[in-house]
Each structure stands twice: as C-alpha cells, then as structure tokens.
Amino acid sequence: xxxxxxxxxxxxxxxxxxxxxxxxxxxxxxxxxxxxxxxxxxxxxxxxxxxxxxxxxxxxxxxxxxxxxxxxxxxxxxxxxxxxxxxxxxxxxxxxxxxxxxxxxxxxxxxxxxxxxxxxxx
Amino acid sequence: xxxxxxxxxxxxxxxxxxxxxxxxxxxxxxxxxxxxxxxxxxxxxxxxxxxxxxxxxxxxxxxxxxxxxxxxxxxxxxxxxxxxxxxxxxxxxxxxxxxxxxxxxxxxxxxxxxxxxxxxxx
Amino acid sequence: xxxxxxxxxxxxxxxxxxxxxxxxxxxxxxxxxxxxxxxxxxxxxxxxxxxxxxxxxxxxxxxxxxxxxxxxxxxxxxxxxxxxxxxxxxxxxxxxxxxxxxxxxxxxxxxxxxxxxxxxxx
Amino acid sequence: xxxxxxxxxxxxxxxxxxxxxxxxxxxxxxxxxxxxxxxxxxxxxxxxxxxxxxxxxxxxxxxxxxxxxxxxxxxxxxxxxxxxxxxxxxxxxxxxxxxxxxxxxxxxxxxxxxxxxxxxxx
Numbered sequence: 001x002x003x004x005x006x007x008x009x010x011x012x013x014x015x016x017x018x019x020x021x022x023x024x025x026x027x028x029x030x031x032x033x034x035x036x037x038x039x040x041x042x043x044x045x046x047x048x049x050x051x052x053x054x055x056x057x058x059x060x061x062x063x064x065x066x067x068x069x070x071x072x073x074x075x076x077x078x079x080x081x082x083x084x085x086x087x088x089x090x091x092x093x094x095x096x097x098x099x100x101x102x103x104x105x106x107x108x109x110x111x112x113x114x115x116x117x118x119x120x121x122x
Numbered sequence: 123x124x125x126x127x128x129x130x131x132x133x134x135x136x137x138x139x140x141x142x143x144x145x146x147x148x149x150x151x152x153x154x155x156x157x158x159x160x161x162x163x164x165x166x167x168x169x170x171x172x173x174x175x176x177x178x179x180x181x182x183x184x185x186x187x188x189x190x191x192x193x194x195x196x197x198x199x200x201x202x203x204x205x206x207x208x209x210x211x212x213x214x215x216x217x218x219x220x221x222x223x224x225x226x227x228x229x230x231x232x233x234x235x236x237x238x239x240x241x242x243x244x
Numbered sequence: 245x246x247x248x249x250x251x252x253x254x255x256x257x258x259x260x261x262x263x264x265x266x267x268x269x270x271x272x273x274x275x276x277x278x279x280x281x282x283x284x285x286x287x288x289x290x291x292x293x294x295x296x297x298x299x300x301x302x303x304x305x306x307x308x309x310x311x312x313x314x315x316x317x318x319x320x321x322x323x324x325x326x327x328x329x330x331x332x333x334x335x336x337x338x339x340x341x342x343x344x345x346x347x348x349x350x351x352x353x354x355x356x357x358x359x360x361x362x363x364x365x366x
Numbered sequence: 367x368x369x370x371x372x373x374x375x376x377x378x379x380x381x382x383x384x385x386x387x388x389x390x391x392x393x394x395x396x397x398x399x400x401x402x403x404x405x406x407x408x409x410x411x412x413x414x415x416x417x418x419x420x421x422x423x424x425x426x427x428x429x430x431x432x433x434x435x436x437x438x439x440x441x442x443x444x445x446x447x448x449x450x451x452x453x454x455x456x457x458x459x460x461x462x463x464x465x466x467x468x469x470x471x472x473x474x475x476x477x478x479x480x481x482x483x484x485x486x487x488x
Contacts, residue, residue, distance in 0.1 A: 022388050029432040036289045043287055045280045049191040057193075059425070060182045066395040069171040071179075071207075074200050082193060144266050151310040158411045165409050167402045181303070188273040293435040301437075304426045313415040315423075315451075318444050326437060 014065055017076065017113040021062035024083060024110035028055035031090070031103040041093050042100075051103075054086035058110060065117070077118035083111035136187055139198065139235040143184035146205060146232035150177035153212070153225040163215050164222075173225075176208035180232060187239070199240035205233035258309055261320065261357040265306035268327060268354035272299035275334070275347040285337050286344075295347075298330035302354060309361070321362035327355035380431055383442065383479040387428035390449060390476035394421035397456070397469040407459050408466075417469075420452035424476060431483070443484035449477035 032051040035042035061079040065072050087107035094100030154173040157164035183201040187194050209229035216222030276295040279286035305323040309316050331351035338344035398417040401408035427445040431438050453473035460466030 018392065022392065026384065026388065026428070026432055029429060030434075033289055033293070033433045036287065036292055039287075043280065043283075045190070045277055046192075048280055049189050049277070052189065053186060053191050053193050056182055056185055057197075060178055062392070063178055063395060064175060066392055067171050067174065067399045068167070068396075069175050070168075071175050071200075071204060074203065075179075078193075078196050078200055081196065085193075140270065144270065148262065148266065148306070148310055151307060152312075155311045155411055155415070158409065158414055161409075165402065165405075167399055170402055171399070184270070185273060188270055189277045190274075289434070290436075293433050296433065297430060297435050297437050300426055300429055301441075304422055307422055308419060311415050311418065312411070313419050314412075315419050315444075315448060318447065319423075322437075322440055322444055325440065329437075 025058040027106040076114040080114035147180040198236040202236035269302040320358040324358035391424040393472040442480040446480035
C-alpha cells in the first residue's frame with residue numbers, strides 16, 4: 001500500500017488510518033451479511049444501513065487519503081461519526097455475538113484514527 | 123429509480139437530489155478523463171483529485187439516500203462542499219472548454235440540491 | 245452526463261448503456277432496502293446478495309464506460325449476467341410486489357444493453 | 367476482517383484473496399496519483415484507466431467475496447485479467463520507478479490469487 005506522491009501527507013499516521021478504514025470497510029461488509037443470517041433486529045433496515053453506511057464511508061475515506069486529496073479531513077470527520085454509530089449499534093444489538101464484538105472493535109479503532117486525521121489543520 | 127421504503131424520505135426533493143448526485147458523478151468521471159487528454163493544468167494531481175473526489179462523494183451520497191439512511195444530511199453537506207469546489211475548479215481551469223463548463227453546471231445543480239438536503243432537521 | 249473524450253466509444257449506444265447501468269444500480273440499491281422491510285425470503289442473504297451484486301457490478305460497468313476504458317466489453321458481460329440473475333430473482337421472490345417488478349424491468353433493460361456492449365469486437 | 371457467515375467460502379484462501387484485492391486496490395489508487403505527478407506516458411488516459419480499472423475491479427471482487435456471494439468466481443476472473451494487464455503496463459511504462467515496480471508486484475499477487483478463486487467449481 002505504497003503512497004509517496006509528495007503531498008506531505010504520506011506519513012505513518014495516514015497510512016495507519018488508511019489501513020483502519022479498509023479493515024473497517026471489510027469487517028462491516030462481512031458483518032452485515034452475518035447479521036442477515038441472524039435475523040431479527042440484526043436484519044432490520046436500521047442496523048443494516050448503519051453497517052453499510054460505515055463500510056461505504058470508510059471506503060470513501062480510504063480512497064480520498066490514498067489519492068492524497070485535500071478533502072481528507074472532512075471525509076475522516078464524517079467517517080469517524082459513522083464508525084462511532086456503528087460501534088454502538090454492534091454493541092447494543094450484538095448480545096455477545098463474537099463477530100459483532102469484533103466489528104465494534106474495528107469501528108472504534110477506525111473512529112479514533114479518523115478523529116486524529118479529521119482534527120489536522122488543513 | 124423507485125424508492126418507497128417508508129422512511130419518510132422518499133419524496134420528490136430527495137429523488138431529485140439522487141438524480142443530481144448520479145448525474146454529477148457521471149459527468150465528473152467523464153470530465154476527469156477528458157481533462158487528462160487536455161493535459162497541462164487539467165491533468166494536475168490537484169485538478170484530477172478534485173474531479174475524482176467529487177465523483178466519489180456524489181456516488182456515496184446517492185447511495186446513502188437510496189438506502190434511506192439516517193446519515194443523508196451529513197453525506198449531503200460534504201457532497202455540497204465537494205461539488206462547490208469542483209465547480210470553481212472547472213471554471214477556473216476550464217478556459218471556455220465546453221465539457222468543463224457542462225461539468226461546472228452539473229456540480230452547481232448538485233451542490234444546491236445537496237445543500238437543501240443537508241440543512242434538513244434530522 | 246457528457247462524454248466526448250475521443251476514444252471512439254462515446255456513441256449513443258454506450259451513453260444509453262451507462263444510463264441503464266446507473267438506473268439499475270439505483271433501483272437495485274433501493275429495492276434491497278425495500279426487501280429488508282418485507283422480510284422472509286426477500287431478506288435472505290441470497291436475495292440480498294443478488295441485489296447488491298447487481299448494484300455494484302452495474303456501478304462498476306458504468307464507471308468503466310464513463311472513463312472510456314478498454315475493459316468495457318468484459319465488464320458489460322459480467323454485468324449482463326448479474327442483471328439477468330437479479331431480474332429472475334425479483335420475479336421469483338416478488339409475488340406481485342410493484343417495486344420488485346420495477347426492479348426486474350430495470351435489470352432486464354440493463355442486461356439487454358450490456359449484452360450489446362459486451363458483444364462488440366474490441 | 368472477520369468472515370464466518372457459513373456459506374462454505376470463509377476459508378483461508380478466500381481470506382487471502384480478499385486481502386490481496388484490497389491491497390491491490392490501495393496500491394493502484396496511490397500509484398495512479400504518483401503516475402500523474404510523473405507525467406508523460408504515466409499520465410496518459412490509457413495508463414491511468416488501466417490503473418483505475420484495476421483498482422475498481424479489485425474493490426468489487428473484494429466486496430463480492432466479503433459478502434459470500436455466488437458471483438465471486440466470475441468477479442475474480444475479470445479481476446485477474448485487469449491485474450495482469452496492470453502489472454504489464456506498470457512494468458512497461460515504469461522504467462525502474464520503485465512505486466510502479468511495487469504496484470506490478472501487488473497486481474501479480476492479486477492476479478494469482480484471483481485466478482485460483484476464479485477456477486473454483488461453483
């Protein structure tokens with residue numbers, strides 16, 4: 001996942017954030033399907049949308065950072081919020097399910113990383 | 123482009139915003155390639171990223187609205203900003219090029235529509 | 245949705261196919277949520293994946309065509325198959341539901357358009 | 367990147383392929399911007415489209431696999447082809463550039479992994 005296109009943003013913290021975003025995207029995408037198989041509240045439009053929103057917005061943030069775009073701080077702010085919401089939902093709905101717990105953890109790591117990127121002075 | 127999944131958001135204004143977002147996504151994607159062929163400032167990382175950011179964020183906003191997700195207002199706010207930036211860039215860099223003028227117009231229409239969605243009380 | 249970047253593919257048929265792909269993407273995305281609200285077979289992993297696959301692959305095909313890329317014929321072939329599968333699923337599972345019938349029709353239109361693009365000599 | 371939704375596809379080989387696809391997506395996305403800064407042949411529509419196609423198709427394949435969808439073999443076949451094309455282009459155009467060499471290697475790893483998935487009997 002190389003990235004050295006000389007826009008002053010190719011540092012270790014942004015690389016870490018890109019990895020967290022892609023990991024969170026992947027985890028939420030797989031968890032949404034897992035939740036469909038569980039049914040009930042897990043398969044509600046609300047919970048499914050929270051997971052899919054989080055996946056999509058994580059992917060968009062990763063993409064913006066990978067291209068070294070000026071919009072990364074704004075993208076990461078929205079991403080942090082989507083991740084916080086998804087972490088809470090996975091914990092509330094999860095009821096001890098291991099995959100949802102894992103998803104909540106990926107969301108929290110991504111939220112923390114995105115909050116750091118989102119608070120950079122641009 | 124049907125959408126009647128009873129979340130109170132399937133109205134004409136949101137449908138219009140989805141259409142503007144998808145049109146802006148398509149126009150920015152085609153314009154980025156057009157700008158590559160023009161070369162010079164049109165093919166700079168800065169201008170290319172502005173166009174691709176706008177395309178991606180428009181697509182993400184459309185997706186969030188199509189699913190009736192609660193995050194639509196935030197997604198539309200970021201989208202409006204990406205569209206405003208892209209419209210300005212296309213006008214500044216464009217120098218009378220017809221396709222870039224068309225792109226600037228699609229961006230402005232989308233920005234206006236997204237601003238209305240982004241200011242809804244959620 | 246302008247597109248004149250001189251790769252010999254900017255003709256009316258490709259423009260029509262791009263529109264069908266984006267319309268099918270939008271319809272399948274909204275229909276997946278609609279199906280979640282209906283529950284039962286509509287909310288099964290199988291049916292949800294068919295709708296989401298179709299949406300994603302339609303979007304990817306539109307993107308490839310919008311950029312005038314050489315891969316359009318292959319992308320459209322896979323897209324036509326995803327659309328045919330989704331049309332059949334919506335008709336089988338639909339049971340007279342108006343939105344699923346609309347989705348099946350969007351899928352068939354897109355499949356026909358993609359089949360024409362996929363059979364072009366590249 | 368958890369994935370245990372019981373469709374018989376959550377094995378180590380598919381997990382590895384998902385990782386290769388996401389890594390290739392990220393590498394190609396960053397390399398496209400790097401190539402824009404290099405200019406010349408690197409910034410041509412042809413080379414940029416090859417990189418962006420590869421990125422998009424890798425992302426789509428990862429998504430299809432993450433959801434355990436039946437379409438994974440077809441998605442992986444197209445992906446392998448996009449990766450092979452991109453690897454060749456990066457080697458031809460690259461001229462010893464380290465980032466393009468890294469991109470070619472990510473593409474080859476992904477192509478090999480996708481070829482294995484694409485040849486599974488479905």
